[in-house]
Amino acid sequence: DAGVIQSPRHEVTEMGQEVTLRCKPISGHNSLFWYRQTMMRGLELLIYFNNNVPIDDSGMPEDRFSAKMPNASFSTLKIQPSEPRDSAVYFCASTTETEPYEQYFGPGTRLTVT
């Protein structure tokens, strides 16, 4: 298996622009997680899905952030409009259906908003 796939790996955009991050989970995994990593806040969960349904979005910073999972093999995280404080590494992870529910991480997307 190719593992969790994220695109793009790097994104540089100007403040106010829309940014879309993409994730393809490992085939057969039924849960998908979006994390954000910054120096100030460390690794924090933004949202997670189970069987394509959002379960917990309490970590989504504000209305500028939205996430979708239209099917079992694809998810997007959108920021509109983007701000410099959104600059971070965004990770997608998916998890197995069997104990101990190990989470597999994608390589991350480094987002820079100027």
Place this chain on the structure above:
Amino acid sequence: AQTVTQSQPEMSVQEAETVTLSCTYDTSESDYYLFWYKQPPSRQMILVIRQEAYKQQNATENRFSVNFQKAAKSFSLKISDSQLGDAAMYFCAYRSDGFSGLMGGNEKLTFGTGTRLTIIP
């Protein structure tokens, strides 16, 4: 809510020596999982080792082992025979059992702030 604390922002060890990274957590749950993840400069998050709370035996993966003290809520990682490739950020993480009658396998990970490990040649 659960919290995970890593009190050592940085650690260093001589190559071939042994180092122990500390992690404590706070929870009221009796069943849960604990993980150590490694993040090298490539930033890829790599699972190093896992521990199920219901297992008394400490987990071991080659040169990596844990000291799991459930009563003390402590979960330290020991790296033996340190190698240059072990240099990375190490994160301790907690996951609820999730076996609450609701959907399983979907509980989030709560991470510590990480420990940066340097290997001295």
